Amino acid sequence: MKNYIKVAAALAFTFGIVGCNLDPEVSEYETQQRHDELIANPETQTGVAKAAIAKIYTIFQDFYDSHDDFGLKAFQIATDMMCEDVAYQNWNWFQFDYQIDNRMENYRRTRSTWGQFYEIIAKVNLHLETYFAQESTDPGVLAAKGEALALRGIAYFHLINFYQHTYKGHETALGVPLALKSTDQNLSRATVQEVYKQIIEDLTFAVKNCKNTGVRTDADRAVAAAYLAKAYAQMEDWANVEKYAKIAAEGGSDKVSEPARGWDIGQADILWGYDINSQNSTLWASYWSHIDHFLARGYAAGGKTKLIYNYLYNQIPKTDSRRKLWINKEEYPDVASSMLAQTHNPEMKSLDKLDDFEQVKFIAGDAGMEQDYCFIRVQDPILLEIEALVEQNKLSEAQAELNAFAKKRNPAFEAPATQDALRKEVRFQRRIELWGEGTNWFDMKRWKETIDRTKGYKAIDKDGKEVVVPSNHKASAQKKMATDAKEFLHQLPVKEINANPNLKQNP
Numbered sequence: 287m288k289n290y291i292k293v294a295a296a297l298a299f300t301f302g303i304v305g306c307n308l309d310p311e312v313s314e315y316e317t318q319q320r321h322d323e324l325i326a327n328p329e330t331q332t333g334v335a336k337a338a339i340a341k342i343y344t345i346f347q348d349f350y351d352s353h354d355d356f357g358l359k360a361f362q363i364a365t366d367m368m369c370e371d372v373a374y375q376n377w378n379w380f381q382f383d384y385q386i387d388n389r390m391e392n393y394r395r396t397r398s399t400w401g402q403f404y405e406i407i408a409k410v411n412l413h414l415e416t417y418f419a420q421e422s423t424d425p426g427v428l429a430a431k432g433e434a435l436a437l438r439g440i441a442y443f444h445l446i447n448f449y450q451h452t453y454k455g456h457e458t459a460l461g462v463p464l465a466l467k468s469t470d471q472n473l474s475r476a477t478v479q480e481v482y483k484q485i486i487e488d489l490t491f492a493v494k495n496c497k498n499t500g501v502r503t504d505a506d507r508a509v510a511a512a513y514l515a516k517a518y519a520q521m522e523d524w525a526n527v528e529k530y531a532k533i534a535a536e537g538g539s540d541k542v543s544e545p546a547r548g549w550d551i552g553q554a555d556i557l558w559g560y561d562i563n564s565q566n567s568t569l570w571a572s573y574w575s576h577i578d579h580f581l582a583r584g585y586a587a588g589g590k591t592k593l594i595y596n597y598l599y600n601q602i603p604k605t606d607s608r609r610k611l612w613i614n615k616e617e618y619p620d621v622a623s624s625m626l627a628q629t630h631n632p633e634m635k636s637l638d639k640l641d642d643f644e645q646v647k648f649i650a651g652d653a654g655m656e657q658d659y660c661f662i663r664v665q666d667p668i669l670l671e672i673e674a675l676v677e678q679n680k681l682s683e684a685q686a687e688l689n690a691f692a693k694k695r696n697p698a699f700e701a702p703a704t705q706d707a708l709r710k711e712v713r714f715q716r717r718i719e720l721w722g723e724g725t726n727w728f729d730m731k732r733w734k735e736t737i738d739r740t741k742g743y744k745a746i747d748k749d750g751k752e753v754v755v756p757s758n759h760k761a762s763a764q765k766k767m768a769t770d771a772k773e774f775l776h777q778l779p780v781k782e783i784n785a786n787p788n789l790k791q792n793p
Contacts, residue, residue: 325416328427332426335413335431335434336430336433338413338416339430339433341409342406342413342434342437343437343503345357346358346406346560346661347566347568347659348568350402351394352398353571353575355398355571356568356571356572358444358661359572359573359659359661361402361724362661363380363573363576363577364380364395365383365448365727365728366723367383368383368384368386368727370738371594371595371721372384372593372594372595372721372726373595373596373643373739373757373759373760374593376590378588379576380576382395385765386765386767386773387773389773389774389775389776390777391783391791400782403441403442403445404445407465410435410437410438411438411465411466411468418434425495428495429496431491432491432494432496433492433504435489435491436489436506436509436513437505439486439488439489439492439517440489442464442488443485445462446461446462447520447731449462449776449778450462452734453522453732454520454522455770458477458479459477460476460477460790460792461475461481462481463475463476464481466484472787473786475790482517486518489511489513493533502551503551503558504558505558508533508536508537508538508664509534509557509558511530512531512558512662512666512667514530514534515529515667515674516670516728519674520728520732522732524674524677527670527673527677528671528674532667534557535671537557537664538554538557538664539554539555539664540664541554541555543611544611545610545611545624545647545649546625546646546649546651548651549648549650549659550658551659555664556660556663557661557663557664558660559658559659559660560658562656562657562658562659564656567654567655567656568655570584570585572584573659574648574650574657575587575655577592577648578648579634579644580628580629580630581630581631581650581653581655582654587631591641592722593612594643594645595643595739595758595759596643597742597743598717599643600755601714603696603699605696605697605698606695607695607696608695608696611645611646611647613625613644616642630652630653662723663723665691665719668687668691669715669716669719671687672687673713673716676709677709679705681703681704684712685701685702686701688701688708691715713729736767736769737767737769738766739757739766740759742754742755742756775792776792
């Protein structure tokens with residue numbers, strides 16, 4: 287911790303001073319005196335702070351260490367791959383995450399995850415000290431401060447779940463160091479409860495003081511509320527999950543996903559994302575390189591495709607339009623043909639090049655890798671609110687809201703009546719609606735579900751005979767594992783352990 291925070295804080299100081307140059311009202315590099323004057327004036331303080339915080343946002347998207355380290359989307363792929371809903375047969379990058387074997391102290395995944403999120407935290411801490419050292423009651427200043435705190439809360443939410451099991455039942459377990467000042471170093475690990483207390487404090491401040499800006503690249507009120515609802519879900523504080531999920535849902539509009547839907551950040555259901563262009567695209571080391579096999583180039587285009595677990599797919603009713611988000615050449619040949627008609631991949635020109643269960647939900651659209659990133663959609667808090675209603679035994683409300691959501695996708699849907707059945711159904715809805723969006727790992731941990739990639743299902747073949755269809759997970763990766771097994775608990779980076787005598791390693 288000492289080693290990383292000192293370096294990150296030094297870098298943060300550098301960008302913090304120079305970053306004020308980005309304010310549109312400042313045409314020349316200002317002196318320290320002028321800089322202090324701008325910060326002291328609420329009319330210019332928020333503009334200067336906004337320009338400076340832009341650099342922190344880039345860490346959520348930027349290349350870090352290798353072709354499977356590119357910010358939050360890489361984290362989402364890696365953790366989704368650790369569960370069962372994504373099948374991966376032709377291995378390459380993310381293969382060790384898929385094998386649930388990427389947790390050790392000397393592995394890149396734990397080093398890069400720690401590094402990226404603590405870099406965000408270090409820069410936010412210095413940002414707060416630089417631009418918000420003085421107390422203020424000005425609404426604009428409080429909103430700007432809330433935006434920074436939202437980023438810190440989001441970073442800690444990812445860290446605490448990566449380096450410790452879920453909140454419930456592990457409240458007193460060792461979490462992660464809680465750095466809140468730029469001078470913090472050699473910190474010991476705070477407990478899970480202490481880290482969550484800070485997450486709640488940071489995100490609550492943001493929800494209280496920020497507004498919904500309508501700018502999808504901003505961590506605004508809706509984004510802060512969405513992550514606050516997710517944190518409370520880990521804590522099983524269902525009243526607050528309901529409260530903040532409802533606030534988060536105000537930031538967007540539900541939209542039914544279709545094959546090859548658009549993912550530009552102007553989409554109505556995207557709460558938060560990143561605007562990708564030719565200048566900031568990380569190309570091969572990018573989300574689209576790893577997910578879209580219809581691109582002209584990239585890892586997925588080279589055959590490293592991501593599929594839905596066929597056992598899960600088989601449970602999606604045939605009346606549900608979301609079945610079309612994955613290749614099914616028998617039921618939806620038109621979808622497969624449509625994808626081939628718009629492919630940019632020279633090797634993807636015939637139906638025999640497509641495999642059943644390959645995803646067509648995440649398609650960049652253009653030939654290059656400059657499509658925007660979506661970090662979280664409004665469907666996440668919508669379904670969290672319904673889950674909270676179920677857990678509070680508000681069954682009639684839960685039924686009504688679940689019907690309203692699911693019938694858009696499956697007109698034949700009817701919500702069940704009992705609490706247990708509703709609980710099972712809303713969990714299923716989260717798995718298929720948010721497939722590939724980085725939520726499944728968090729959900730499976732808090733639900734304390736077992737990862738099971740071994741299941742097949744019965745089907746009728748072309749001759750009318752009943753056959754058992756085996757799991758489409760790679761044979762050597764057909765694992766069955768509890769989410770509180772040590773394999774789901776990442777070790778702290780060895781570099782941090784060696785630099786900080788107060789850090790205790792995970793088993």
